[in-house]
Each structure stands twice: as C-alpha cells, then as structure tokens.
Amino acid sequence: MKTDDILAKVKATATQAGQAAVKAADKAAKTAERLVETTKLQYQIYELKGEIDGLYKEVGKLMHAAHRNKPVEDSKLDEMLSEIDRKLEALDELQERKARSKNRKYCRACGNSSEPEAVYCGHCGAPFEAEEKTEVNTDPTEAETEPKTEGTQASE
Numbered sequence: 001m002k003t004d005d006i007l008a009k010v011k012a013t014a015t016q017a018g019q020a021a022v023k024a025a026d027k028a029a030k031t032a033e034r035l036v037e038t039t040k041l042q043y044q045i046y047e048l049k050g051e052i053d054g055l056y057k058e059v060g061k062l063m064h065a066a067h068r069n070k071p072v073e074d075s076k077l078d079e080m081l082s083e084i085d086r087k088l089e090a091l092d093e094l095q096e097r098k099a100r101s102k103n104r105k106y107c108r109a110c111g112n113s114s115e116p117e118a119v120y121c122g123h124c125g126a127p128f129e130a131e132e133k134t135e136v137n138t139d140p141t142e143a144e145t146e147p148k149t150e151g152t153q154a155s156e
Contacts (some may be wrong), residue, residue, distance in 0.1 A: 041098040048091050055084045
C-alpha cells in the first residue's frame with residue numbers, strides 16, 4: 001500500500017510539473033513573440049525616422065535656396081511637407097503599436113508611454129482617450145475655471 005501511495009504522489013507531482021512546464025513554455029513563447037514583434041516595430045520606426053530626417057533635410061535645402069532668392073517650386077515643397085505629415089502619422093501609429101505590444105499606452109502629445117489603465121499621460125498630462133477632442137470637450141475647462149473664479153471672488 002505504501003508503495004502505491006508513493007507512486008500516486010510521484011505521478012501527481014510529475015503531472016503537476018509537466019503542466020507547470022507547459023505553462024512556462026507557453027509564457028516563454030508569448031514573451032518571445034512579443035519581443036520579436038517589438039523588435040520589428042522598432043526597426044520600422046528607425047527606418048521611418050530616417051526617411052523623415054531625409055525629407056527634413058531636403059526641405060531645409062529648399063528653404064535655404066529660397067532664403068538666397070533662388071527659385072523654388074512651391075509644389076515640390078508642399079509635396080515634401082505632405083509626405084512628412086504622412087510619415088509622421090505612420091510613425092505615431094507604429095509607436096502606438098509598439099506601446100500596446102508592451103502593454104502600455106502611447107502619448108501622441110509627448111511620445112512617452114504610460115500604464116495601460118492611465119487616463120492621462122504620466123509625463124505630460126495629456127488625456128489619452130480625448131487627445132483629439134481636447135478643443136471640443138468643455139467639461140474639463142469648466143471644472144478648471146470654476147475653482148479659479150471662486151478663488152478670485154474669495155480674495156476680492
């Protein structure tokens with residue numbers, strides 16, 4: 001009987017160890033996948049930043065030529081500036097994907113990342129969900145002005 005009990009315990013322990021090993025392997029695989037994804041995104045970000053820098057350099061050359069009263073095609077300059085805008089938007093999207101892959105939130109206002117549950121950026125204070133709606137959203141402005149008004153009345 002004791003041998004059977006010992007064998008049952010060994011079998012149960014081996015089963016638990018096997019399950020733990022499977023869980024650890026799954027976790028390691030997911031971590032490796034995230035690392036690969038993050039590395040790919042970082043490379044794409046690096047490449048895109050290089051392209052943007054090249055465009056900035058060309059725009060700078062055109063602006064300097066205009067400064068020296070040399071003829072500059074406005075359409076060429078507009079085209080380059082539009083391309084920079086498109087690439088900057090793509091860069092923000094890549095940065096957001098990279099932050100999400102690390103379970104973080106990317107702030108388009110300052111470029112830093114914060115905890116996923118954050119409502120405001122921990123670096124600059126910009127709201128995450130209402131970044132583009134900051135001009136439309138009047139409630140925070142009203143909340144800010146009410147205490148100032150009360151404080152002003154109290155001091156008068």
